[in-house]
Amino acid sequence: MVTMLVVDDEIYALKGITQGIEWGDLPIARILEADSVPEARRQLEANQVDLVISDIEMPGASGMELLRFIKEACPATLTIFLTGHARFEYAQEAMRHGCFEYVLKPVDHDALKEIVRRAVAEIEERRAQQAFEETLETYRRQWTNQLPILVERFWQEALAAGLPASPDRLSREYATYDIPLSAGDPVLPVLLSVEQWDVGLDGRDERIMEYALRKAAAEIIVGAEGAGAALQDRAQQSLVLLYKANEARGEVLQRCSEYIRACREYFHCTVSCYVGEPAAPQALAAELERLSRVERANVAQPASVIDASNGAGHAGSAAAAVMAVSGQTLPPFMEWSILLDGGSVAELEAAISDALRRMKEEGAGRESLELFYYGYVHMLYQSALRRGVPAGELLSQQELAEGLAARTPDGMTAWALRLLAKTNAALLDRQRDASAVIAKIQSYVQEHLSEELGREEIARAVYRNPAYLSRLFRKETGMSLTDYIAQAKIERAKRLLTETNDKISNIAEGLGYLHFSYFAKLFRKIAGVTPQDYRKKHQSM
Template sequence: MYRLLIVDDERIIASGIKKSVDWGRLGIVGVAVAHNMRQAIAVFEKQPVDIMICDIEMPQGDGFELFAWVRERYPHSECIFLTCHAEFKYAQRAIQLGSLEYLLKPVRNEELAAIVARAVEKIGKKRETLSVADAYAHYQRLWETHRPLLVERFWLDVLEQTIPPRAIEAAEAIRKRGIAYEPDSLFVPVLVTVQHWRRSFTAREEKLLRYAIRNALEEPLGRRYADACVVQVREGLLLVSPPRGRTEDANHCRSEFRSELESFIEAGSRYFYCSLSCYVGDPVPIHGMTDMYGALAAIHRDNVNMLEQVIFLDEYAKRSCLNRDCRFPSLPMLLWSELLKRGDKERLFAETKSFLEGCSRNEAMNAKALQQWYQQFLQMMLSTFQQLGLQADEMLLDHLDPVRTSEATRTVHVFGEWMEEVLDRAIARIRGGEAEGVSIVERIKKYIAANIDQELSRTYIADHVGLSPDYAVKLFKKETGVSVSDYIVQARLQLAKTMLEKTDMPIGSIALAVGYSNFAYFSTLFKRETNMTPQDYRRNRNDAV
C-alpha cells in the first residue's frame, strides 16, 4: 500500500487534485494535503510519504526546497512536480533533483493517474529489491549462527541407519542421548522438496534461500507441534513430528494439517520464488522411519506434474493403482523435426507447449514417461541435424551431462523449459549454417590450399569446418558448382602448371609438392587435363619464352 501527499498553496487546486482520481484503485490508501513547506514536512514526520505531487512557487519555501529536504531524509519517495511554469530552468532543476515527472497545469486526470501509477510501480519494484536484500541479510545471519542440534543428529542417524532400524536399538539410542521420546512413540514424516526455482540465483543465493525455506518450515510448523524436528536430507527437508490429535479426529486433523502445509507452499511461492511440494507419510515408530522416508522419496522422484501440492502417501498409492495401465503418447517427432528444419520457431514452440500442457493435466504422468520423452527428443534432434548435415554433438554437449539430464526430467514444466532452450539454440545453429554457407566454402578452399601436399579426405575437410562429411561436400558443390574432389584435382594441377613454368624443380618433386606420391598417376591426370605430359608442358612453355 502507498501514501500520497498533495502540496499546493492554492486550496481549490489541491482539493481538486485530491478528488480528480480514484486513488484507491492505484493502491493508495492515504491522501494528505499540505499548502506550504512547513505543513508538508509535518506530514512526512508524522508518517513517511511514498509519492508527492508538488507545486513549485509557494510561500514559506518553494517546491524545489521541499523536494531537496525530502530527498535527503526519504530517498525512496517519488516526486511529481505540477506547476504553471514552463520555463526550461524549472524543468532542468526538477531533473537535477531526480523528480519522476514535470507536469504543466492544467493536467488531464487520466494523465495524472497514469503517472502516479508509474510511480507506484517504480516504488513497488524498489520495495521488492530491498525486501529480498533484507531477507538475504537476515537469513545469512541466522545461517552463520546455526549449529546442528542433538535431535536433528538423532534423526539423521536413524535415516542413515547408523542407528539400526530395530525397536530395541532405537530405544537404546534415545536413552543414551537423553532425548525426550518414548520408545513406542509414533511420528509422521513430511518430505518438503523444491521442484523448481522461478528465478535464476547464484549458488550462494540459492543456499541462503534454502536456509530461509527451512527456517520458514521450522517457525510455524515445527514449533507448533511438540517434539517436531526438521532434518536436511538429499531430496530437501524432512519434517518429523508426532501425529496430530486423537485417532477418532483423524480426518479433521488431516484437513487441518493439509491447510497448514498449503499455506507454507504458498509462502514459498510468494517469498522464495520456488515451487514446493510436500509429501506426507503414515505415522510410524522410530525404527520404521527409514522405510517411510524411502517411500516418500520414491513418490517425489516419480512426481513430475503435480506442482505445489500436498500429497499424502495413501492417497497417492490409490491413484497409482487406478492409473497403473495408463498409456502416454509419444512425442510428435516427425512434425517437430519438420518445423525445426524449416526454422519455424513460433510454430514449433507453440506445438511443444500445447503437447506438454495437455500431458501435464494427466495425474498419471510419471518420471518414466518423461525420461522416455527425453530420449525421444534427443533422438529427434540428432536425426534432424544429421539430415541437415550439421553436427549436433557440440551444441548439445552441455545439455547431456548427467546433472543437466537429471534436472531436465525433474518435472514436465522444467522439461518444457529445457526443450525450448535446446530448440532455440538448434534453430539459431540451423539459420546460422544457412547464412555461413559461403564463408564455409572459403574456409574449405583455404584449407585445401594450405594442405595441398597432404591427404585431403572428405573427413579431414569436414572436421576443419565443423560439419558432417556429407553435408560439407553438398554445400561446397551447391555454392561452387564443382565437387570437392574435382576442385582438389584442379587446384593441384594448377599449382603444378605454375611450378613447371616458374621453377626448375624435378617433375617428381613437383608431383610430391602438389600431393601425388605416385608419379605415373600424376602424369596421367596432368595429360588428361592439358593433353600434354608434364615434360612436354614445361618444354612448350620454355620454347614459347
C-alpha cells in the first residue's frame, strides 16, 4: 500500500484532489495534506511517504525547493508537480531533479488519477525490484563468505577423477566426510537445469543465484534429514545426489515439482529436473553424462520434471566390479587423460604402446587386460564428458565388444589406438561444432539487438536446450550469455551516440530497454561514463 502527500496553498485545490477524486480503487493506504512547503517537510520527516503531488508556485518556499529536499532526504519518493504556468524552465528543472510527471493547471481529475495510477505501478515495481535485490544481496554475502563445503569438493573430485577402487578406502572416505553410505551403496542423481531467468542478471550475479538455487535444492529435494548433497560439478552443471537411492521414486519426483514451483516464485527463473537411475558411485559420471544428453535433447518441455529412468547398465559399474577385487597397479590413466585433454595425441599413443608392451613382457593375463580395458574406457568417457561429447556417440557397442574380446596385449594395443584416434577426432569435431553454435548465437544477437533478448528465444533459434546453451557459451567464450548481450547492446549504443543525434531515451528504447534508468545504469557500468558524457566526449572529437 502507498502513502500519498498532497501539497497546495489553495485549500479548494487541495481538497479537490484529496477528497474530490475517488481513490478507493488504487492501493493508497493514507492521503496526507500540507498547505505549505514547511508543513510538507514536517509530514515527510514524520511519515514514510511514497508519492507527493505538489503545486510549484506557493508563498514562501516553492515546490522546487521541496523537490530538492525530497531528492536529498527521501530519494525513493516520487513527485508529481502541478502549475498554472507553462514555463519551460520549471519543467526542465523539475525533470532534472527527478520529477515523475509535470502537469499544467487546471488539472483534469481523471487525467491526474491516471498519472497517479502509473506512479503507484512504478512504486510497486521498484519495491519488487528492491526485495529481489535484497534477496540477491543476502545470497551474495553467503556466497562470498562461505568456502565450498568438504562434501561438495569430495563429489566434485569423485565425478571428475573417479572414486577409490578399494571398498575399504572408499568407506574411509565416506566416514571422513560424514557421508551416510557404504562402499557398495548406489546414489540417485538429479540434474538441475536453469532454462530461463525472468530478471536481468550479469554473469557474476547469475552464478550467485545458481548458488542460491542449489541451497534451495538442498532444502527441498534433499530435505531436512540431509541424506544427499546439492553441488556444482566441474562442467558447471548443478545437481543433487540423493543417498537414499531406493526411496519411492514418486516422492522424489514430487519434491522436484515443488522445487520447480519455488524457483519460479522466489528466484524468478524456469528450471527443469532430470531424475536419473540409481548408480554405484563409480558409475555416477556415466549416469550424469546420460542425463546431460537427455537435457540437451529436451527443447519442448521447459519447467518439467523429466523421469529419465531406463534400466540400462553402464560400463563404469562393470569397471568398478572388476577393479574392486584386484590390487594390481594400472597405467596412469589420470596422466593419460591430461595428455588427451591437451591434444598431445602422439605422446599418448607412445604411452599406451609402452604400457601394453610392459604388460606383455610381464605375461599379463585375462584379468589384467580387463582392468586395462575398463580403466581406459573410463578415461575416454571422462575426457569426452568434459568436452561435451556424449558417451553414446563416442563408442559403439561393437567397438566395446572388440575391446573385451582382445586376448593379448598386442590386440589390446591395436584396439586402444583405434579408439584413441576416433575419440580425438570426435573431440575436435565437437570443438568445431561448439564454435559454429557460438557463431550462430553471436550472429543472432547482433541481428536482434532492438529486442529484449533472453536465453530461451536464442536457444530456440539455434535448436538447443537453453540451459545447455548457456553453459556452452560460458565455457567457450569465458563470459555469460547475459553479459555478452549487454555488452553487444552497449557497443551499439556507443556507435549511435557518436554517429547520430537521436535522443538518448530513443536509443535506449531502440535497443529494447523500456526503463531509461536501467539503461543508463548499465551503460555506466560497462562504459565507465554516463551516456550523456560519452556523447559529449566523442562527438566533440
